[in-house]
Amino acid sequence: MTGQTLIHLQDVSKRFVKGKDTITIFDHLGLTIPAGDFVAVMGPSGSGKTTLLNLLGGIDQPTEGAITFDGARVDTLTEGQLARWRAHNVGFIFQFYNLMPTLSAARNVELPLLLTAFGRSERKRRVEAALSLVGLAERANHYPREMSGGQQQRVAIARALISDPKLLLCDEPTGDLDRSTADEILAMLQLLNREMGKTIVMVTHDPEAAKYARRTLHLDKGRFTEREMVA
Template identity: 65%
Template sequence: MTTLVSIRGVAKRYTRGKQTVDVLQALDLDIASGDFLALMGPSGSGKTTLLNLIGGLDKPSAGEIVVDGKRIDQLSSGQLAKWRARHVGFVFQFYNLLPVLSAEANVELPLLLTSLSKAQRKKNVAAALAVVGLADRATHKPSELSGGQQQRVAIARALVADPTLLVCDEPTGDLDRKTADEILTLLQQLNRNHGKTIVMVTHDAKAAEYATHRLDMDKGALVTSGDSH
């Protein structure tokens, strides 16, 4: 297996007034290409901070982060924004869809930053909606979709630019069990059938069972790891 994400000695600290809060401490982690990793841990354990560093939403205070051969911790904010647009698809607990836009227009948003033609964008959007099983809902607005369907639109938007990595922060946190299982099955299929590398933060042990690996975090450090299968 090729290593897609390599993290070495990564620390993250925040200063609040005179107080320094260490969120991550000298963390080492390798994520293989094609892996589906679940990060678990109590609130404040640092899992979302780690996810944000992997996705290039934040920069470490120390250490190095290499994704697909690129040292992302050395990029400027502008370079990082461009890198994210090309390489990372984000899925959050709340779907962050624009209510005035149709499903297809929401999915198309990341492509507006690319040099793709309108026809190619339309083709990619249709393909992404088909992958998440929503081809027949393309013209519906978020208010006309269920929570599970809105999250599928959000996943299609994360996929549309064919990112190197899918980063999911509590993707089923707002859904009932049945709908959550459907979304997790979809993520599992994206991982198994489409070879997508996925890193998911979750509080839910049942959600973690869909991943190929699980890592537990506590107080900014990795404590255990295990295979779900």
């Protein structure tokens, strides 16, 4: 079930200067993602998938064009404003989990809450709830090195969810996992989308993973080549 437009890219171009060459990643790209959507982005290496995710997450800025989120421009925000915007609106899930190895699962999950006004007890309650949601309540005090890849990714999902963002950005979230663990993670993402209404954009090489999304966008040389609706 999708709703109003959450993200809109209008005529977005992204170019890099490398030595004397200018490399164009996107040239006047347009994209609309409604709230509650679950979009898989597929395409060959170098097609711009990760750059798209970076632009959507406000960790990179377009060379030209406009990006709006919930009706407000984000491409014009300063570095500090973007950091605060990300803290409130975006959860990131990475291929290699990117947990802090020196922090326990609970402390990793708590990280985004440290940027909020919640007190210690409220943070603890929310961390316990998030870890329970991903089935890892009993591993709260374990460190990343003591957990399997699938468990680490579930901790990363709990971390992404903890501040209740509208948008989850997933960069190859199952790229480092075996098939059955990958299916568990993807099912969890699907549940978050369908039951909690989270808007999810997932970059993947895996057609099986893409099947969990509502739709799949194919990106090649900076352009969407085909759109396929799933489910």
